Amino acid sequence: MPASLAAHRPPLPVRLWHTLRRWLGGGAQPPYIEAMDAMDAGIVLYDAQDRLVLCNRNFRALYPGLTHMLVPGRTFEEMLREAASLGMIPEAQGDLEAFIAERVRQHRNPGIPLLRQMADGRWRRITEQRLPDGSLLAFSIDVSELVAKEKALDEARTQAQQAHERLEDAIEALSDGFVLYDADDRLVVCNQRYRETYQLSAPAIRPGTRFEDILRYGLARGQYPAAEGREMEWLEERLYRHRHADQPILQELPGNRWLRIEERITRLGGVAGVRVDVTELVHREQQLKQINARLAESRAQLHAVIGTAMSAIVTLDENGQVLSANPAATTIFGWPEDELVGQPLRTLVPADAGPDPLALLTARGPEARAGRAPPQDIRARHRDGRSVTVQLALSRLDTGGQARFVALFTDLSEREAYAQALRDANAQLAHLSETDALTGIANRRRFDRALHEEWQRCGRHGLPLALLLIDVDHFKRYNDSRGHPMGDECLRAIAQILRNCVHRAGDLVARYGGEEFALLLPHTGEAEAMAIALACIEAVEQAELPHPDSPLAPHVTLSIGVASAVHVGDTRAAALLDAADSAVYAAKRAGRRRAVMAE
Numbered sequence: 001m002p003a004s005l006a007a008h009r010p011p012l013p014v015r016l017w018h019t020l021r022r023w024l025g026g027g028a029q030p031p032y033i034e035a036m037d038a039m040d041a042g043i044v045l046y047d048a049q050d051r052l053v054l055c056n057r058n059f060r061a062l063y064p065g066l067t068h069m070l071v072p073g074r075t076f077e078e079m080l081r082e083a084a085s086l087g088m089i090p091e092a093q094g095d096l097e098a099f100i101a102e103r104v105r106q107h108r109n110p111g112i113p114l115l116r117q118m119a120d121g122r123w124r125r126i127t128e129q130r131l132p133d134g135s136l137l138a139f140s141i142d143v144s145e146l147v148a149k150e151k152a153l154d155e156a157r158t159q160a161q162q163a164h165e166r167l168e169d170a171i172e173a174l175s176d177g178f179v180l181y182d183a184d185d186r187l188v189v190c191n192q193r194y195r196e197t198y199q200l201s202a203p204a205i206r207p208g209t210r211f212e213d214i215l216r217y218g219l220a221r222g223q224y225p226a227a228e229g230r231e232m233e234w235l236e237e238r239l240y241r242h243r244h245a246d247q248p249i250l251q252e253l254p255g256n257r258w259l260r261i262e263e264r265i266t267r268l269g270g271v272a273g274v275r276v277d278v279t280e281l282v283h284r285e286q287q288l289k290q291i292n293a294r295l296a297e298s299r300a301q302l303h304a305v306i307g308t309a310m311s312a313i314v315t316l317d318e319n320g321q322v323l324s325a326n327p328a329a330t331t332i333f334g335w336p337e338d339e340l341v342g343q344p345l346r347t348l349v350p351a352d353a354g355p356d357p358l359a360l361l362t363a364r365g366p367e368a369r370a371g372r373a374p375p376q377d378i379r380a381r382h383r384d385g386r387s388v389t390v391q392l393a394l395s396r397l398d399t400g401g402q403a404r405f406v407a408l409f410t411d412l413s414e415r416e417a418y419a420q421a422l423r424d425a426n427a428q429l430a431h432l433s434e435t436d437a438l439t440g441i442a443n444r445r446r447f448d449r450a451l452h453e454e455w456q457r458c459g460r461h462g463l464p465l466a467l468l469l470i471d472v473d474h475f476k477r478y479n480d481s482r483g484h485p486m487g488d489e490c491l492r493a494i495a496q497i498l499r500n501c502v503h504r505a506g507d508l509v510a511r512y513g514g515e516e517f518a519l520l521l522p523h524t525g526e527a528e529a530m531a532i533a534l535a536c537i538e539a540v541e542q543a544e545l546p547h548p549d550s551p552l553a554p555h556v557t558l559s560i561g562v563a564s565a566v567h568v569g570d571t572r573a574a575a576l577l578d579a580a581d582s583a584v585y586a587a588k589r590a591g592r593r594r595a596v597m598a599e
C-alpha cells in the first residue's frame with residue numbers, strides 16, 4: 001500500500017476496536033472469535049474498570065499456565081500478579097510489588113509501545129490504547145526476530161565503531177605519515193605525523209578538504225620548494241600522479257627535508273598515501289654523489305698523470321703479474337699494454353738483473369713493513385732483448401683486500417744521456433770561457449789559473465817552471481799598413497806556429513793580451529826555455545808572414561822575455577811573471593827580434 005494512503009488511515013487498535021464493536025454489538029459470533037484467534041497478534045480487551053472482556057488464542061498461548069485466569073471479569077492487576085507469581089514475566093524477578101505498581105501505572109496511562117521479553121525468551125511489542133468509551137485494547141506482536149536483528153545491528157555497529165577506533169589507533173601508531181582521501185579526493189582521515197610533515201599546510205589538513213585545495217594552500221605558503229616559480233605546472237603534475245599513483249614520488253620539503261610518497265588507489269576509488277621521511281637517505285645519497293664526482297675527478301687526474309708520466313708505471317697482482325701499464329711502459333720496454341698485462345714482472349726484470357724485486361716486499365723485513373723498497377738501479381730488458389738501465393721503485397698498495405704492487409721504472413739511459421749532454425755542454429762552456437776567441441788558444445784567464453796551479457805543483461816537486469812572454473814586433477805598424485783584419489789573421493797564424501813549438505802535455509800556449517803571447521812550460525829550466533824561445537822566433541820568421549812596414553825585416557818577427565824559477569819558500573808566481581816581463585822589455589830595448597833571459 002502506498003505510504004500516502006496509510007497516513008490517512010486510523011491507527012490499528014482503533015480499526016480493531018471498530019471491528020470488535022461491530023462483532024460485539026451484533027453479539028460475538030464464533031466465526032469472528034475464530035477470526036481473532038487466527039490472527040498473529042495477541043489481542044486482549046479490558047473494560048473501563050480494567051476487567052478482561054475477551055482475549056484471543058494467541059494471547060492465551062503467551063501465558064500457558066494462566067488459562068484459568070483469562071476469563072472475563074478478571075482485572076489486569078489480578079492476572080499480572082498471578083502471571084508474575086508463576087514466573088511467566090522475567091522482568092518481575094526481584095521487587096515484585098514495584099514491578100506490578102509500575103506496570104499497572106503504564107497500563108492505565110498507555111503511551112509508547114512496550115517491549116517485553118516473555119518466559120520463553122521471545123520478545124513481544126505490546127501496544128495498549130485507551131478507547132473512546134474508556135475500555136482498553138492491547139495487542140502484542142512477536143518481534144523476536146526484529147529484536148534479534150536490531151541486536152545484531154547494534155553489535156555490528158559497535159564492532160564497526162571499535163574497528164574504526166582500532167584503525168585510527170593503528171594509523172596514529174604509524175611512524176610514517178598516513179592519509180586517506182575518498183573517491184571525491186576529500187580527506188577522510190590522516191594521522192598526526194602527516195599533519196606534522198606538512199607544517200605549512202597543517203591548517204588546511206582537515207577531513208572533508210579536497211586534496212587539490214590542501215596542495216594550493218601549501219603552494220601559497222612555500223610548502224613545496226620544487227614548485228617555486230612553476231606552481232601551476234607543479235600542481236598539475238602532482239594531481240596527475242596522485243590520481244595515477246603507480247610509482248613512488250620523491251618530494252622535497254623546506255629545509256632540505258625529503259619524503260618518499262607511496263600512493264595507492266583504494267577499492268572504493270579513494271587514495272591511500274604514506275609519507276616516509278627519507279631525508280637522511282637523500283642526504284647520504286647527495287654526499288655519495290659529491291664523493292663520487294670528486295673520485296671521478298681524482299681518477300681522471302690520476303689517469304692523466306699516469307698517462308703522461310715519463311716513468312713506466314706498472315701495477316702488479318700478489319703473484320707479480322702485470323695488471324696494468326701506462327704508455328711510458330711501452331716507450332721504455334717496447335711492450336704494448338695489452339701484451340704486457342698478465343705477464344710476470346720477470347719479463348721486464350730478468351733473473352740476471354738480480355733477485356726478484358718483489359721478494360723484498362713479500363718477505364718479512366723492514367721494507368715489507370714499510371710497504372716500500374728503496375729505489376735501485378737495475379738492468380731491465382726491452383722487448384727486443386736489449387737491456388735498459390732503469391731505476392726501479394716498488395711499493396705496496398694499501399687496497400684493504402688482496403695485495404697489489406706498483407712498480408715505477410725510470411729510464412736512466414735517457415737521464416744519463418741528458419747528464420752527459422749537460423756535462424759536455426758545461427765542459428764546452430768552461431773551455432770557451434778559457435779560450436781566446438780570435439786564435440783558439442788559451443786566454444788570459446786560463447793562463448792565470450795555469451800559472452798559479454803549475455807554480456804550486458812544480459814547487460811541490462821542486463821542479464822549475466819556465467815562462468816565455470812573446471811580443472810581436474811593431475805590430476801597430478802591421479795593422480796600420482795591412483789593416484786590422486789582416487792583423488787578426490796574422491795573430492791567428494802566430495798562435496798556430498807557437499802551438500807547434502811546444503810538445504809536452506803540460507805546456508800551455510796562451511794569448512796574454514793584444515799582440516802578446518805567453519808560453520808556460522812546467523819542468524823547464526832556463527836553458528831549455530831559452531831553446532824553445534829561439535825555436536819560436538825561428539818558426540815565425542820561417543813562416544815569413546809579410547810585414548812590409550817593419551824596420552827589422554820584411555816579415556813578422558818576435559821579441560821574447562824568458563824566465564825560469566823554482567818555487568821555494570814564499571816566492572810568488574807573480575815574481576816569475578815580473579821577471580819575464582822585464583826580460584821582454586830588455587829584448588825590445590836591445591833592438592827587438594830576439595830572446596832575453598831574465599836576470
Ligand SMILES: Nc1nc2c(ncn2[C@@H]2O[C@H](COP(=O)(O)OP(=O)(O)OP(=O)(O)O)[C@@H](O)[C@H]2O)c(=O)[nH]1
Nearest residue numbers: 471472473474475476477479484485487488514515
Ligand atoms: N789586428 C789586431 N791588432 C791588435 C790586436 N790586439 C792588439 N793589437 C794591436 O797591436 C798593437 C800593439 O802596439 P804597441 O803596443 O804599440 O806595440 P808595437 O807596435 O808592437 O810595438 P813594439 O811592441 O814596441 O814593437 C796596437 O796597434 C794594437 O791595436 C788584435 O787582436 N788584432
